[in-house]
Amino acid sequence: MAKKEMRRPIESGCPDGFQYMHPVMVKNFSQWKWHDHPRPGVLRHVAESGDAIWTVRAGTQRILDVFTLRTLCDIGDEFADGHVRFTIRSNIEYMVDGEEKVNPLIDALESAGFVVGGTGNSVAMIAHTQGWLHCDIPGTDASGIVKSMMDELIDEFKNCNMPNRVHITTSCCQINCGGQGDIAINVQHTKPPxxxxxxxxxxxxxxxxxxxxxxxxxxxxxxxxxxxxxxxxxxxxxxxxxxxxxxxxQINDPEHTKLAIWVGGNHSNARSKPSFQKLVASGIPNNPPRWPEATAIVKKILNTYKDDARDWERINDWIDRIGWSRFFELTGLAFTKYHIDHWRGSRKSLNSSTHIRF
Ligand code: SF4
Ligand code: SF4
CATH class of the missing domain: 3.30.70.20 (Alpha-Beta Plaits)
Known part of the structure; x- marks a missing residue:
C-alpha cells in the first residue's frame, strides 16, 4: 500500500497494519463469506470474490530470541508468501494463497521443531503475562509454568479432542492482568510482606x-x-x-508464595455470557523447574471436562450445567473454607483505602 494512504500511528505507536497484510487479505478486507477448519492448526477463509486464504498456526514461547525469530521469518519467506502475524496467545500464523502450499509449510515448521495446532476445539497456547520483563509487581516465572504445562498438553494442542476450545492463562502476579481464562494459574502470596x-x-x-x-x-x-x-x-x-x-x-519467598488455579472465566460475550473465573485449588507449591503439582491439577480438570461436557460446551457452560458441587466431586479436588470469600470485614477495610469509597 502506498505510504500516503496509510493512517497515522495511533497514540501507543501501533502502525497501520495494512502494510503487513497478505495481499489477498488486503484485497478482500471485510468481504469474507465463510471459513472452515480443514485440519488442526489450519483455517481456510473464502471471500465473496472467490479468493481463498489458508492460515497455518504454530505455538511459540512468546518471549522469542532473535535466532528463533529469524528461523520463523525464514520459514515465512520460503514457504508462506512472506507474511506472518502473532496472535494474542503467542501463536505465529502464516498466510498462504494456495492449498498446495499448506503441507510443505507444516513440514518446514515441524522439522524446525515448532508444533502446529491450537485451532478449533483444542487446548490453545497458554497466554501468559511476564512481569520479569515489563512490570514491577512481585510475580513468579509464568513462562516456566507455561513451558512445563504445554510440554504435557502437546497432544491437546495438536488435536481437536476437547468439547470446545480451552483457553488457559497464567498471570505472574495476583493483579492478574492475564485476565479471565477457562483455566487460570495465578501466583498466590500467603503471608503479609x-x-x-x-x-x-x-x-x-x-x-x-x-x-x-x-x-x-x-x-x-x-x-x-x-x-x-x-x-x-x-x-x-x-x-x-x-x-x-x-x-x-519483601513478599515473595519460596515457602509462602504459592500458586492458585481458577476456572470458568470467559471474556467474550459472543456465544454466551462473559463470566468471572472462580478459585478451585489454592496453596499449590510454586515448584520450579517443572511445577508437577499444578500441572497434575490442570490435567485432571481437562480430563474431567473432556469426559463429562457436552459437545461445544465451554468450561463455564459445563460447570453452570452440572453445578459446583458436582464439579468438585468429579474432579476430586478438595472444597475447603478457603474457596469462599465471605467479605466479612471488607466494608471497613476497603472503605479505608485511598482508592475505594462506598
Ligand atoms: S500479571 Fe502482574 S506482574 Fe505479571 S505482567 Fe500482569 S500486572 Fe505485571
Ligand atoms: S494489602 Fe497492602 S500491605 Fe498487604 S501486600 Fe497488599 S499493598 Fe502490601
Missing part, C-alpha cells in the same frame, strides 16, 4: 507506599529511631502492590 526496616528510610517514598495499599494496611512507623513502615496484618490481603514502590517490603 516482611519489612527490612534498615532499608525503608533510604529506599522508599513512604507516602507513595502508604497510598499504594488497596486496603490501607500500611502506616508510617519508627523502628530503632529510624522512620519506616508497618503493616496491619489483619487487614493485609497479601497482594504485593507495596513491593514496587518499596522493595524492602
Amino acid at each position: 516482611k519489612i527490612n526496616h534498615d532499608l525503608v528510610a533510604n529506599v522508599c517514598e513512604r507516602p507513595s507506599v502508604v497510598a499504594r495499599c488497596p486496603v490501607a494496611a500500611i502506616r508510617p512507623a519508627q523502628v530503632n529511631g529510624k522512620p519506616t513502615l508497618e503493616v496491619d496484618e489483619k487487614k493485609c490481603i497479601c497482594c504485593g502492590a507495596c513491593y514496587p514502590p518499596c522493595p524492602p517490603m
Whole structure:
C-alpha cells in the first residue's frame, strides 16, 4: 500500500497494519463469506470474490530470541508468501494463497521443531503475562509454568479432542492482568510482606507506599529511631502492590508464595455470557523447574471436562450445567473454607483505602 494512504500511528505507536497484510487479505478486507477448519492448526477463509486464504498456526514461547525469530521469518519467506502475524496467545500464523502450499509449510515448521495446532476445539497456547520483563509487581516465572504445562498438553494442542476450545492463562502476579481464562494459574502470596526496616528510610517514598495499599494496611512507623513502615496484618490481603514502590517490603519467598488455579472465566460475550473465573485449588507449591503439582491439577480438570461436557460446551457452560458441587466431586479436588470469600470485614477495610469509597 502506498505510504500516503496509510493512517497515522495511533497514540501507543501501533502502525497501520495494512502494510503487513497478505495481499489477498488486503484485497478482500471485510468481504469474507465463510471459513472452515480443514485440519488442526489450519483455517481456510473464502471471500465473496472467490479468493481463498489458508492460515497455518504454530505455538511459540512468546518471549522469542532473535535466532528463533529469524528461523520463523525464514520459514515465512520460503514457504508462506512472506507474511506472518502473532496472535494474542503467542501463536505465529502464516498466510498462504494456495492449498498446495499448506503441507510443505507444516513440514518446514515441524522439522524446525515448532508444533502446529491450537485451532478449533483444542487446548490453545497458554497466554501468559511476564512481569520479569515489563512490570514491577512481585510475580513468579509464568513462562516456566507455561513451558512445563504445554510440554504435557502437546497432544491437546495438536488435536481437536476437547468439547470446545480451552483457553488457559497464567498471570505472574495476583493483579492478574492475564485476565479471565477457562483455566487460570495465578501466583498466590500467603503471608503479609516482611519489612527490612534498615532499608525503608533510604529506599522508599513512604507516602507513595502508604497510598499504594488497596486496603490501607500500611502506616508510617519508627523502628530503632529510624522512620519506616508497618503493616496491619489483619487487614493485609497479601497482594504485593507495596513491593514496587518499596522493595524492602519483601513478599515473595519460596515457602509462602504459592500458586492458585481458577476456572470458568470467559471474556467474550459472543456465544454466551462473559463470566468471572472462580478459585478451585489454592496453596499449590510454586515448584520450579517443572511445577508437577499444578500441572497434575490442570490435567485432571481437562480430563474431567473432556469426559463429562457436552459437545461445544465451554468450561463455564459445563460447570453452570452440572453445578459446583458436582464439579468438585468429579474432579476430586478438595472444597475447603478457603474457596469462599465471605467479605466479612471488607466494608471497613476497603472503605479505608485511598482508592475505594462506598
Ligand atoms: S500479571 Fe502482574 S506482574 Fe505479571 S505482567 Fe500482569 S500486572 Fe505485571
Ligand atoms: S499493598 Fe497488599 S501486600 Fe502490601 S500491605 Fe497492602 S494489602 Fe498487604
